[in-house]
Amino acid sequence: MPTLNYLCPTTSSELKKILKKKKTDSFILAGGTDLLVKIRHNVVKPKEIIDIKKIKKFNEIKLTKTQLNIGCAATLNEIAENKTIKEKFPAIADGSLSIGSTQIRNRGTLVGNLCNSSPVADTVPGLLIYDAKIKILSPTGTKTVSIHDFITGVGKNILKKNEIVESVILPLPKNTKSAFLKNARRKALDLSSVNVAVGLFNKSKKNPDIRIAVGACAPITKRAQKAEKFLKKNGLTDETIKKAAKMLPISPISDLRGSKEFRNKIAHRLFIKLATQLGEV
Structure with a gap:
């Protein structure tokens, strides 16, 4: 039976060190609703799983005076039920709620839906109309890009092998x-x-x-x-x-x-x- 290395960092600093050594057969685990299916059907054969759910800030949905930050491990149901998102960003709440079953939404994440970069992703239209910003984490730090520049094709985006999306940033709208x-x-x-x-x-x-x-x-x-x-x-x-x-x-x-x-x-x-x-x- 193949050996599978399982890593579970609890801080961004730990994760950065792991990302620095990340190989093409290493996979990020947040919700896992797509990854586990691919593993089961031998679409991918990972030698290493990097579980990011234990990093506290990745699970947060945080409101500031100017923006809303959605962490990469925040689930679709948490987003669909969040009071601020339902009031300020209803298209994103509705798109999140439309995905899969309750069980899937309790595991799946908005960031996972985005990073799959599928043309049928139900959270992407809402992110586009709100001009979302994508915060990307790498071993050397973070950078922010526009949602409009993130997806490059069917199942393709700008992420490099040692980068992950840390959060989605939504500027707070008015009269919307x-x-x-x-x-x-x-x-x-x-x-x-x-x-x-x-x-x-x-x-x-x-x-x-x-x-x-x-x-x-x-x-x-x-x-x-x-x-x-x-x-x-x-x-x-x-x-x-x-x-x-x-x-x-x-x-x-x-x-x-x-x-x-x-x-x-x-x-x-x-x-x-x-x-x-x-x-x-």
Whole structure:
């Protein structure tokens, strides 16, 4: 039976020393909801597991005067049930709540969902509309990058082998409301065929500061900047919302979760529903 080395640092300093020696067959364990499945099916064969759950600050959801910090080991259910996130960042709370079962959300993490870098990740659209910052830890210290620069392709991101995401940083918004919707083959326990997050960052329907992100319809989930600019210039009405829907940055494919025609139609419908609802409140 292969030998597996298990490491469980309790401080960032310990972790930095471990990361300095980290090899390609070493894997980070936070929630483990994806890693353990991959190990069971021999998709990956780790020789070393680095368990980061015992580092206290990694489990924290911490509010300051200007931002909210979500640690890399904070679970999806902790995020979905957090009062500040539900009030200030509802699209992120709803996206977290939409993932898997209660059991999965009690283990899985938002940062894990982000680092998998899947086009169908349900937390990513919400992170995009709030311009999240990603704090990355390496043996030499930390750096912060924009969520918009983090994911580089399907299952790919900018992390190097000796780096991990320490936390997600959300600037505190003002006069904001947002929402998230997804479509899947089943109502629960299924990956998204399409997911959409929309945020309204002011109270003006004539010049709305609206932000839109659509997932599962392109290799990388991105903001719909063309549609955002159009609505900001032309206002938020039934007519302009329908026109903006045709500007979404989507190029869906056909697979077992739906045809490209179906995904295209559903993306438009979810966006129209969310934008209309936010404009009415």
